[in-house]
Amino acid sequence: MKIAVVVQRYGLEINGGAELHARYVAEHLARHADVEVLTTCAHDYVAWRNDLPAGLTHLNGVPVRRFPVAKERVVEQFARASARVYGEMHSVAEELAWIDSEGPTSTALIQHISRHKADYDYFIFFSFRYYQSFHGIRAVPAQSLLVPTAEREGAVGLSVFAPVFRAARALMYNSFEERAMIQAVSGNHDVPHVVVGIGSDVPGVTRPDRFRQHHGIHTPFIVYVGRIDENKGCKELFAYFQHYSASVGGDLTLVLMGNSLLPIPDHPRIRHLGFVSDEDKFDGIAASEALVMPSYFESLSMVALEAWALGRPVLANGRCDVLAGQCLRSNAGLYYTNYREFRETLQLVASDRALAQALGDNGRTYYRRHYDWPVIERKYMDMLTRLQQADRAGEARRPLEPLPGWMARRNVNCRPANAVVAELPAGPAVAQGRG
Amino acid sequence: MPSEFSVRSDSVDVEQIMSRIRARIREKRGVDYTEDEIRELANVKIEQFLDPGKVRSELLELYLRGRSGVAAVDPPPEGPLPARIIKTLGRMPRRMLKAIKRKVRKIFVNEHIEQLNYALFHNLVVELTRVGIEVKNLKMRVESLSSRLDFDERRARAMETVVQYKPGAGPAPDASGLFDSRTRQEPRGRRDQQGRRDRQDRQNRGDRPERQGGPDRQSGSERQGGPDRQPDQDRLGGSDRQGGSDRQGDQDRQAGSEREGIAPQEPLAGEQVQPMIEPAQPGTWPGGQAPRRDGAPGEGPMRGEAQRRRRRRRRGRGGSAGDQAQGQGQGQGQDQAPADPGGAADLFSQDEHPAHEQAGPESGRGPDVEPGPDGNASGQ
Numbered sequence: 001m002k003i004a005v006v007v008q009r010y011g012l013e014i015n016g017g018a019e020l021h022a023r024y025v026a027e028h029l030a031r032h033a034d035v036e037v038l039t040t041c042a043h044d045y046v047a048w049r050n051d052l053p054a055g056l057t058h059l060n061g062v063p064v065r066r067f068p069v070a071k072e073r074v075v076e077q078f079a080r081a082s083a084r085v086y087g088e089m090h091s092v093a094e095e096l097a098w099i100d101s102e103g104p105t106s107t108a109l110i111q112h113i114s115r116h117k118a119d120y121d122y123f124i125f126f127s128f129r130y131y132q133s134f135h136g137i138r139a140v141p142a143q144s145l146l147v148p149t150a151e152r153e154g155a156v157g158l159s160v161f162a163p164v165f166r167a168a169r170a171l172m173y174n175s176f177e178e179r180a181m182i183q184a185v186s187g188n189h190d191v192p193h194v195v196v197g198i199g200s201d202v203p204g205v206t207r208p209d210r211f212r213q214h215h216g217i218h219t220p221f222i223v224y225v226g227r228i229d230e231n232k233g234c235k236e237l238f239a240y241f242q243h244y245s246a247s248v249g250g251d252l253t254l255v256l257m258g259n260s261l262l263p264i265p266d267h268p269r270i271r272h273l274g275f276v277s278d279e280d281k282f283d284g285i286a287a288s289e290a291l292v293m294p295s296y297f298e299s300l301s302m303v304a305l306e307a308w309a310l311g312r313p314v315l316a317n318g319r320c321d322v323l324a325g326q327c328l329r330s331n332a333g334l335y336y337t338n339y340r341e342f343r344e345t346l347q348l349v350a351s352d353r354a355l356a357q358a359l360g361d362n363g364r365t366y367y368r369r370h371y372d373w374p375v376i377e378r379k380y381m382d383m384l385t386r387l388q389q390a391d392r393a394g395e396a397r398r399p400l401e402p403l404p405g406w407m408a409r410r411n412v413n414c415r416p417a418n419a420v421v422a423e424l425p426a427g428p429a430v431a432q433g434r435g
Numbered sequence: 436m437p438s439e440f441s442v443r444s445d446s447v448d449v450e451q452i453m454s455r456i457r458a459r460i461r462e463k464r465g466v467d468y469t470e471d472e473i474r475e476l477a478n479v480k481i482e483q484f485l486d487p488g489k490v491r492s493e494l495l496e497l498y499l500r501g502r503s504g505v506a507a508v509d510p511p512p513e514g515p516l517p518a519r520i521i522k523t524l525g526r527m528p529r530r531m532l533k534a535i536k537r538k539v540r541k542i543f544v545n546e547h548i549e550q551l552n553y554a555l556f557h558n559l560v561v562e563l564t565r566v567g568i569e570v571k572n573l574k575m576r577v578e579s580l581s582s583r584l585d586f587d588e589r590r591a592r593a594m595e596t597v598v599q600y601k602p603g604a605g606p607a608p609d610a611s612g613l614f615d616s617r618t619r620q621e622p623r624g625r626r627d628q629q630g631r632r633d634r635q636d637r638q639n640r641g642d643r644p645e646r647q648g649g650p651d652r653q654s655g656s657e658r659q660g661g662p663d664r665q666p667d668q669d670r671l672g673g674s675d676r677q678g679g680s681d682r683q684g685d686q687d688r689q690a691g692s693e694r695e696g697i698a699p700q701e702p703l704a705g706e707q708v709q710p711m712i713e714p715a716q717p718g719t720w721p722g723g724q725a726p727r728r729d730g731a732p733g734e735g736p737m738r739g740e741a742q743r744r745r746r747r748r749r750r751g752r753g754g755s756a757g758d759q760a761q762g763q764g765q766g767q768g769q770d771q772a773p774a775d776p777g778g779a780a781d782l783f784s785q786d787e788h789p790a791h792e793q794a795g796p797e798s799g800r801g802p803d804v805e806p807g808p809d810g811n812a813s814g815q
Contacts, residue, residue, distance in 0.1 A: 089550065089551075089554075327449055328449050328450055330449075331447050331448060331449045332449075333449065334449060334452065334453065334456075335453070340460045341456060341457070341460065344456045344459065344460060345453075345456060348452075348456070355447065355452075358447045359447060359449075362447055407538075407541055407542070408541075411541070412551075
């Protein structure tokens with residue numbers, strides 16, 4: 001079976017969520033099938049500049065074929081288009097223009113997919129919102145699997161994506177909340193799907209003492225791992241933690257790992273370590289009292305899964321449906337929706353060792369049951385095998401809905417995407433996938 | 436800090452823990468709004484504020500009525516252009532005509548014009564509201580700036596007085612250097628002498644003779660609280676400019692306190708030291724007190740100084756000239772007598788009377804009030 005993994009960027013040093021997800025899946029599926037990665041020459045996700053050479057290379061044993069990006073992203077143009085389609089009545093033509101301005105507009109990549117579709121059995125597209133997924137799935141709907149990596153934000157509500165969700169042969173969701181959201185917006189309940197997520201290469205042995213000694217941290221601490229950004233809820237976390245530190249006291253410290261786009265508060269109990277190695281990251285999580293995950297929007301938090309894999313509890317932002325749902329389903333983390341809950345949950349996790357241990361144990365079990373790599377690989381291969389059997393049996397497939405005609409595209413009849421998303425069902429999906 | 440929860444480690448149920456945490460928070464703080472409820476309330480408030488229906492509720496109705504009225508009174512005689520085209524194609528089959536009509540209508544007619552117009556009106560109203568708020572804000576800033584300007588002008592005037600003072604020509608100025616104690620607290624004859632000396636000195640130096648000490652001095656008359664005080668009073672409590680009056684009050688209070696700290700000048704032999712008394716003029720505000728807006732006296736920015744003056748007056752009544760001289764020697768103020776032990780007892784009853792009654796001729800203190808600059812001896 002030959003599989004193409006199609007993603008907007010690809011590389012060892014590219015650590016974006018969906019890109020890392022795609023690399024992990026490609027490398028793990030390469031053990032079971034003939035995998036090739038189709039991607040662009042872009043390295044940065046802001047401008048999609050052609051920083052990497054076009055053509056075929058190999059990365060960790062996986063062939064990678066890169067295609068140039070036709071035009072760089074103009075941020076102002078994209079912002080204008082986003083404001084229009086997210087917040088106002090608009091037309092299909094404007095949504096298509098939004099996809100073009102989002103990028104990466106690599107027509108060469110789409111042409112390759114169209115011309116060589118017979119060379120591949122299936123294409124696995126990552127991130128529904130990017131150019132290559134939208135036009136790629138429309139080019140080869142019968143062979144396409146989609147890993148949407150959808151968050152609860154405006155792009156989900158754009159009308160042009162609903163036919164794509166319905167046309168893909170299968171969807172590989174990251175969470176039950178993501179599935180509920182996409183099914184509600186597109187009505188694609190009959191499309192084969194599985195909630196699969198992603199595993200992580202967590203080391204079997206960690207050295208918490210080495211981390212403490214190396215960074216001179218000798219007090220109990222909670223840890224945040226990831227980009228330190230307001231969009232990730234870090235500003236609120238700083239405010240909450242400073243308030244907590246002032247009102248509760250004690251020596252609990254907040255340790256931050258990752259590049260910062262925010263000024264870090266000058267506080268004796270907040271330590272910023274910057275970008276750290278994987279070894280430091282895993283040792284730090286293992287040494288912590290808990291991992292804190294303040295983000296409002298996540299399709300799947302890999303670092304939360306890593307904390308659970310290492311047996312540490314998670315303190316999550318309860319306003320993120322996915323995180324709250326995972327905490328409830330795993331019984332491995334607490335969550336907060338305001339400062340008072342933050343204070344109570346943090347105090348509980350930091351002071352009740354038995355509870356923290358129990359939460360961590362539950363997390364480890366949850367990870368092994370649902371997110372360990374053999375489980376993930378099996379889920380992907382099961383889906384591919386199922387599709388292959390259906391193709392051989394000649395099962396009827398839903399045809400791809402054509403885009404509206406030239407005139408109809410210009411009718412201003414699409415509702416603001418944010419309004420569409422606001423009406424979608426919200427809240428954690430508690431009933432499914434417990435344990 | 437030990438946990439107040441007893442959670443069994445082998446049967447952790449996060450849902451249950453969270454509900455217990457929330458129950459505990461409710462117990463601590465009572466029934467409280469959730470974040471979502473607070474956000475909802477905030478949104479409702481903002482919507483009410485910005486909702487065009489609330490800002491001017493009849494706007495949309497007027498608009499729709501106007502549109503329907505126009506349509507009823509003045510309908511287009513031959514219909515829109517697509518309809519006319521279709522009329523000319525009467526021979527074509529009806530279904531085909533309908534199909535063409537639909538297509539053409541899609542080209543020329545925007546069916547969402549009502550929505551667009553409504554959105555336009557909505558945005559206009561929101562923008563107008565925003566602009567209105569901004570204008571109010573700017574007005575307040577202008578008022579604040581004008582009051583600051585007033586303050587600076589008055590301070591500059593005070594500073595000019597200091598610059599024109601010649602050291603060695605008379606008694607030492609006050610410690611702050613902002614006010615000349617002689618103009619206010621000396622007997623008139625002596626001030627005239629001093630004024631003549633100053634004028635002579637300035638003429639010798641070639642300075643302009645304005646703003647010198649003496650009965651005709653403009654700034655001196657302003658400080659007397661006589662009829663010429665009106666311009667200043669306009670800036671005080673009588674003015675509608677609240678910011679200006681507050682700042683002016685601060686300034687005058689500051690000036691008053693500085694005046695109290697002035698080093699006393701030795702009285703000439705046989706000369707009687709005159710207590711500092713404000714003339715009581717009908718229609719003026721003794722002691723610079725501005726009436727409150729509700730008509731109650733003594734609540735203006737000069738209230739503190741007026742009270743101090745009243746206290747000085749009461750003390751002055753109870754002591755002899757010798758006592759007064761002794762009091763000055765003790766540094767209790769130029770025109771102050773030693774404190775009357777019984778003075779404090781009737782402080783409340785005297786404060787109940789308007790200041791001009793206390794300073795009137797029936798107080799029995801004799802001619803201790805300077806005439807105003809217009810020659811009227813208001814206190815006599």
